[in-house]
Amino acid sequence: MPQWTDEQLEAINCYGRPVIVSAAAGSGKTAVLVERTIRLLCDEKLAIPADTLLAVTFTNDAAAQMREKLSAALENAAIEMTENAWIQKQQTLLRLANICTINSFCYDMVKNNLADTDLQSGVRIMEEKESDMVTERALDAVMEDAYEKFPQETEKLISLFCCEDDKPLREMIISLRKFLRSIPFSDVWVKNVTERLDGMQMISEIMADYAALADERAERCVSTAERLRGLAEDLENYSKAKAKFLQNCDYAERILNALERAGDDMEACGEVLSSFSWIPMTGTTRTKQEKEDTTYLEEETYEEAKTCLSALKNAFSELAECYAVSEDEAKKDCAFVSKVFKQLLEFVNKLEENVWEIKVERNAIDFSDTELLTVNLLLNCDSSGRTSRTPIAEEIYRSGRYKLILVDEFQDVNNLQEAILKAVSDTDSMESIGSNVFAVGDVKQSIYRFRQANPKIFMQTRRLAEQSTDDKGVKEILLTKNFRSRAGVLDFANYLFSSLMNSRLGEVEYTKDEELVCGAKFIGDDRPTALIRVNSDLEEQSPVAFDEFAAVAAQIKKMLDEKTPVNDGGIVRPCRPSDFCVLTRNNITGDELVKRFSERGLKVASENVSGYLESREISLMLNLLKISVSPMKDIPLASVMLSPIMGFSDEDVALIKLHNKKNRLYKNMLEVADSEREKAEHAELVKKCESAISLVKKLKVYSASMPLTGLIKKIYDATDVFAMAAAYEDGKQKCANLYLLLEYAKNYENSSNEGVAGFLQYVSYILKTGGDFAKALTVTESDDAVVVKTMHRSKGLEFPFVFLCQLTKKFNFSDTHEKLLLNADYGVGLSYYDYATLTRRKTVLSEYIKRKNTEELLSEELRLLYVAATRAKEQLFVVLDITSRTCENAKQYAYYINDHMIPCDLSEKAKCMQDWIVMAMTKDSSLCTLFGREYNEQDYYDFDTPDLKIITPEADTEQETGEQAADVGVDSALAEKIVRCFSYKNDQRLCATQAKVSVSELVKDDAINFFPKVADLDGTVTELTAAQKGTIMHRFMQLADYGAAAKDIESEISRLQNSGALSKIEADSINRDSLKAFFDGEIYKRMSRSENVMREKSFIVKFSDINVDEELSKMYDGTDGMLQGIADCIFEEDDGYVLVDYKTDRVKTLDELVQRYSAQLALYKAAFDILLDKPVKSCCIYSYRLSSGIEAKLIGGKDF
Incomplete structure (x- = not known):
């Protein structure tokens, strides 16, 4: 049984009133939530049926994990109390419980009440980009109508906000619509704002x-x-x-x-x-x-x-x-803003009507529609803004449909979602959540305002708890103990955020109640947070001195070489690459980072790298799709002609175009192919044209007769584009991108029936609006690579060592400079072009709203820094770019600071996250030299700064170089192996010998081939063959994080599916029970103890070099060709390597597998014996069908 803290027990046992749990980072909130829920469901006296549970969160992964943890906990309870019929019944009812994302809940609510909407059965969810395209098309119609019916008024608006075209006005209309759709009953908000503008109430507020x-x-x-x-x-x-x-x-x-x-x-x-x-x-x-x-x-x-x-x-x-x-100026501005705001509202209302008509016609809605529709289904609102339940909500309330409501990540709830949760809870007043609501979150980790998350909802609920005077009001419980991180990480976080975070910046006071308290127990000494100092001023003198990624790579390599210890489940082991996480503010292209890490021999696992649609191979595929629709477009055709697929040179294309300058390229190509003169003068060119024309005609037939994904597969088959892609240096990435294109096409087909032309329009719109798709992942976290993530994507995760990078990345204030500024609490502001002064005039209202929006933006950035700074378990590394400007700024900051708390008017001047860190440290006497200042007692205060370690890359690099120079020597064993494997010998007999052969070819006379068949490229996958399922099991074992899978197989499968490594049908086909048996078995236990585990280890060796018996040698006639293969897994033990082969064959006994594959394993063993530094001491076969393994005694191999 877990040892619960007093605060955790209070949260677990509190029932019968609204509860909000303010759970600090790493405080075990999920465990508390699950334990409380299970205790309530198991309490027969309370008699809460499990199917009356509503548990909502914000990601599908989180919902799946919550369901799995609740199911597992209830199953354990049932095992402990086998005679308890109530618990047995609860296990069945839990399957019917609503454990889902809040978007899924709203979608279900809409589908269950279609009669109260304009939608029909089978309504689907639009992707975000499709929804944006629909909005753009609807706006086109609105603007055309405005130009036709109200030309003078429209032109006046354009003159106020636009210079060259009407794009700024269009953006303002879309922005206002999006904003209003995030507010429940937005017409009430609009009425309130216009009354404040017209009645001059806004002036007094300003x-x-x-x-x-x-x-x-x-x-x-x-x-x-x-x-x-x-x-x-x-x-x-x-x-x-x-x-x-x-x-x-x-x-x-x-x-x-x-x-x-x-x-x-x-x-x-x-x-x-x-x-x-x-x-x-x-x-x-x-x-x-x-x-x-x-x-x-x-x-x-x-x-x-x-x-x-x-x-x-x-x-x-x-x-x-x-x-x-000026008050007079403010009055004029209010009148102007009120008039223009009302005009913009007319555009928005008409746009909303047009968009809704298109969505009803398509019977498709987006997630914001599901929330708006759900609010309207559940709540009524009068002219004063007071809400009440609709008959649908009243029925939910009176029937007790949801007796227990759990809300995870409550700080990320938006205004619409809050209204929905109140409506389905048992509250009598729409001002507060009901007594059946248990909400968990941490306002300091609210980082999704760009998705309309409103942290003020969390804070308002906390204020209701403070005002509560009886045992019926909202109860707040604080969980401050952190069970994730060492004291060194927490001390730094507490010091930093207690000096920066307050009710204005961060929107929460970082008091003693908010500070993180170390609750975890670690083996070994504590490690202080480390500051890695770089200096971009020194770029020309020493590249390493300023390059953040080079400094981080050097530090990681050093720690790996030193085998820095890591606490892992109660044991201490040496660190490995996947223990390190590099956090950046934004997505990065990764080229420079990968280069720096590769120089140190480190692999990098990053995600959502941009540039997919503009990559060479995807651009080529899109152009192939374009010419399959119409080859009369010169640019797409020229692109394909100049690629290896058609093989034309620049000169060839020029000659074809010069054949008739006025014609399209494809028409010229047809004429060249039929021209007798061209056949005589340019015979090779004519052959290329004939081949290209044949391909184009085929593509046109395929395009007219096949669905999108089938067409793409056929193009892959007809053009051999994979062979072309694989020839490049980054061929693995290009091939992965091509595979991923099928997934993107499939997703589009699932949401649209507009075929190839529609898909191309869709992609064109994405490129036009600056969007992109994520590239395929070729290196994942399961590959034991250094993980690179954005700070946003790190939320909820933890790593032993975390590096905060790119802290000098400037905050994006572009939204605060828009011509239309909106704020749900403060109203609306406008700036416009004043042609009298030829300037852009900012109204008093726009400056006021801009300042409020800037405060909210900076608050979000500070909370994001908090999330990043609390991800590390063992040690946090902060990379600071200390330039001469940084030192000068530090001097300026000193005059603002009189105590530990940084004044708001200083912290609001920050342009990047590093500015805040410098502000917090600038008055610390122990850090004065970091900012180039001499120690002067009167300049500094004693702020009880945490222990910090300062790392300077220049010194580390010099030291490392010296150490390497001292250790250089000849590795005799390695030299002998290189000579043995790669020495040249001229043997004419090899001219008649096959260049290379795979192990599977050598043993093709065995009872069965061991590699699965390739699926028909024209087929649509609805069911998987046994061979395909076997391939998928092998892919899982190749890509999975074994440690994570051993703890939670379902979560690991979900992660691979979300990363694009597995499709849904592939993920569903995986046999969970077989995997669980493997990870519970002896082979995995041995594997997990190894420090060197190699998966999908390939080899190619000379056949004459391997040591096999005469029977196997005869299979290749004693010649000197090459043997190649790939081993599923090899892991190292003290006295040798163990080779593991995974099998999915239909067999009744393990002996059948040994007999069938002994020759294959003997060849694998013989090959790796000469390639590895230790012999292969053992070969194991693991059968997923039998859920067991065997250590094989090989036929045709040496005894061992």
């Missing part, structure tokens, strides 16, 4: 907000002036400069006093600041004696004073911005 901001900035002016005065007082040998510094301080204090007297009169304050001018720092030359008496410390103080004066000037400039707002 003026009050700017007044509060002015007070905050005035405080900074005061503290900076005091700091400057303190520095100036110490300048004994800078008498003239000292006097001017102090005069500026006095002047600043007088202005601040004048502002205080002006009070809330914004105009008066503005006039005070407009009359303000600084005393110039001229004429401050020192005397000769002063120069001689000046100490080094005093020189430093003088430089600090100059920097401080600059900071003071900046502070007053920012203060002046708060008083630059």
